[in-house]
Amino acid sequence: xxxxxxxxxxxxxxxxxxxxxxxxxxxxxxxxxxxxxxxxxxxxxxxxxxxxxxxxxxxxxxxxxxxxxxxxxxxxxxxxxxxxxxxxxxxxxxxxxxxxxxxxxxxxxxxxxxxxxxxxxxxxxxxxxxxxxxxxxxxxxxxxxxxxxxxxxxxxxxxxxxxxxxxxxxxxxxxxxxxxxxxxxxxxxxxxxxxxxxxxxxxxxxxxxxxxxxxxxxxxxxxxxxxxxxxxxxxxxxxxxxxxxxxxxxxxxxxxxxxxxxxxxxxxxxxxxxxxxxxxxxxxxxxxxx
Amino acid sequence: xxxxxxxxxxxxxxxxxxxxxxxxxxxxxxxxxxxxxxxxxxxxxxxxxxxxxxxxxxxxxxxxxxxxxxxxxxxxxxxxxxxxxxxxxxxxxxxxxxxxxxxxxxxxxxxxxxxxxxxxxxxxxxxxxxxxxxxxxxxxxxxxxxxxxxxxxxxxxxxxxxxxxxxxxxxxxxxxxxxxxxxxxxxxxxxxxxxxxxxxxxxxxxxxxxxxxxxxxxxxxxxxxxxxxxxxxxxxxxxxxxxxxxxxxxxxxxxxxxxxxxxxx
Numbered sequence: 001x002x003x004x005x006x007x008x009x010x011x012x013x014x015x016x017x018x019x020x021x022x023x024x025x026x027x028x029x030x031x032x033x034x035x036x037x038x039x040x041x042x043x044x045x046x047x048x049x050x051x052x053x054x055x056x057x058x059x060x061x062x063x064x065x066x067x068x069x070x071x072x073x074x075x076x077x078x079x080x081x082x083x084x085x086x087x088x089x090x091x092x093x094x095x096x097x098x099x100x101x102x103x104x105x106x107x108x109x110x111x112x113x114x115x116x117x118x119x120x121x122x123x124x125x126x127x128x129x130x131x132x133x134x135x136x137x138x139x140x141x142x143x144x145x146x147x148x149x150x151x152x153x154x155x156x157x158x159x160x161x162x163x164x165x166x167x168x169x170x171x172x173x174x175x176x177x178x179x180x181x182x183x184x185x186x187x188x189x190x191x192x193x194x195x196x197x198x199x200x201x202x203x204x205x206x207x208x209x210x211x212x213x214x215x216x217x218x219x220x221x222x223x224x225x226x227x228x229x230x231x232x233x234x235x236x237x238x239x240x241x242x243x244x245x246x247x248x249x250x251x252x253x254x255x256x257x258x259x260x261x262x263x264x265x266x267x268x269x270x271x272x273x274x275x276x277x278x279x280x281x282x283x284x285x286x287x288x289x290x
Numbered sequence: 291x292x293x294x295x296x297x298x299x300x301x302x303x304x305x306x307x308x309x310x311x312x313x314x315x316x317x318x319x320x321x322x323x324x325x326x327x328x329x330x331x332x333x334x335x336x337x338x339x340x341x342x343x344x345x346x347x348x349x350x351x352x353x354x355x356x357x358x359x360x361x362x363x364x365x366x367x368x369x370x371x372x373x374x375x376x377x378x379x380x381x382x383x384x385x386x387x388x389x390x391x392x393x394x395x396x397x398x399x400x401x402x403x404x405x406x407x408x409x410x411x412x413x414x415x416x417x418x419x420x421x422x423x424x425x426x427x428x429x430x431x432x433x434x435x436x437x438x439x440x441x442x443x444x445x446x447x448x449x450x451x452x453x454x455x456x457x458x459x460x461x462x463x464x465x466x467x468x469x470x471x472x473x474x475x476x477x478x479x480x481x482x483x484x485x486x487x488x489x490x491x492x493x494x495x496x497x498x499x500x501x502x503x504x505x506x507x508x509x510x511x512x513x514x515x516x517x518x519x520x521x522x523x524x525x526x527x528x529x530x531x532x533x534x535x536x537x538x539x540x541x542x543x544x545x546x547x548x549x550x551x552x553x554x555x
Contacts, residue, residue, distance in 0.1 A: 027436070034406070038405075105541075109541065113534065116534070117530050118489075226399025229493065
């Protein structure tokens with residue numbers, strides 16, 4: 001191809017592009033037909049009813065307190081879950097990244113095992129553990145620490161606990177990948193220059209691990225915003241998240257317009273979080289494709 | 291070892307225990323002889339396994355889930371590998387910008403996806419059908435395959451393909467003879483992830499599956515919401531054992547990948 005004239009090479013390039021698009025076509029078609037078009041359809045449905053334009057479904061966000069309360073509770077839970085996964089996930093990733101390979105494999109396997117276990121299975125496990133007459137309450141009352149069983153599940157506490165349990169790997173894995181790339185020489189250099197371990201950690205290690213931390217936080221936050229099964233099974237009707245509002249509007253009230261407008265607003269929230277995060281680190285980095 | 295290190299390790303051990311115990315606690319519960327949840331179980335029996343393996347509805351749901359899992363994982367792997375291959379080779383910015391679209395199923399909250407798929411299926415009559423379930427899970431599994439294969443392809447040197455083609459093999463044969471053997475571990479891990487994601491998928495099947503074609507997860511969800519049936523414990527134990535075996539396979543697969551990489555470089 002060294003001596004080819006301009007025309008054949010252009011032709012070749014066009015043929016290349018056509019081939020690549022052809023290879024992409026099946027995957028793209030599935031996603032466009034089953035996801036992109038329905039999203040547009042939902043957006044359309046939220047503003048068009050009975051043959052005319054309406055903003056009634058969005059007005060409810062201003063007037064109906066259930067909407068407000070649900071979105072607020074969802075964001076509060078997402079913030080709590082994100083914060084706690086940082087507190088729990090950072091030390092785990094730190095120890096795994098610094099340990100000899102055999103240990104780091106063991107730690108990562110332990111992090112991944114629940115990751116590979118059905119969300120339903122884990123909801124069931126938490127029910128067994130946290131119920132009124134569950135294992136934790138029997139242990140506590142049996143040992144005389146408390147008289148009446150604590151209310152651990154069918155509320156926000158149980159939901160948050162199970163959500164963190166499900167999402168912790170999404171924090172640990174990007175953190176671990178980032179920390180693994182931090183050269184040990186850097187922290188050693190910091191220490192040899194007289195920095196205390198804490199000082200070296202705060203000034204050298206922590207800033208270098210920030211991309212992983214941000215990626216983990218974005219993933220956990222966004223995934224919590226869309227949680228459905230866990231609050232439904234462990235929330236006991238007291239924990240009402242946006243996803244449940246969508247499904248109730250369809251299953252119970254058959255209100256497609258309302259469900260559509262809530263979906264659109266939730267989607268916008270999710271995109272905004274990604275947009276904000278992409279100001280700090282590239283999107284591919286968050287999704288782990290780079 | 292300094293005190294702060296001891297505290298750090300202690301904290302991490304506690305967290306790992308907290309991660310593992312809920313998964314392991316199900317195992318003894320599944321052999322309980324009692325109807326109510328008590329730990330440790332007052333007596334032991336296999337009645338919940340019998341209730342699962344002998345229940346026609348449970349067995350039918352398991353069959354549906356397995357068929358959906360295998361079919362959708364295989365299709366998602368073929369589509370996803372082709373897409374990742376194109377994304378990796380292309381020079382065109384238009385094509386590259388499509389990558390974000392392929393990851394969309396991971397980003398959209400699952401309830402919204404479920405509602406959307408329901409809307410489409412209601413129009414074309416795919417509700418409560420096997421085809422519908424498989425297609426929906428292909429869509430949900432694609433991001434895992436694309437991500438995994440892309441990572442594998444980044445480590446692969448594309449000039450090898452050029453060499454093979456300059457020696458007279460066509461593109462198709464080159465891919466199967468030269469490229470695929472070298473990215474096989476990442477294709478397999480994509481396949482495993484897509485399979486697990488399909489077996490575990492609950493929300494979309496709550497909306498679109500029904501009648502004869504209900505998935506295992508849909509039945510489990512309903513059983514958990516209405517009353518806590520200990521049969522769930524036996525199903526859960528079996529599912530956990532299967533995912534543990536798959537995790538081990540994936541780990542072995544990753545180790546082989548490291549080895550073959552080591553040989554290549």
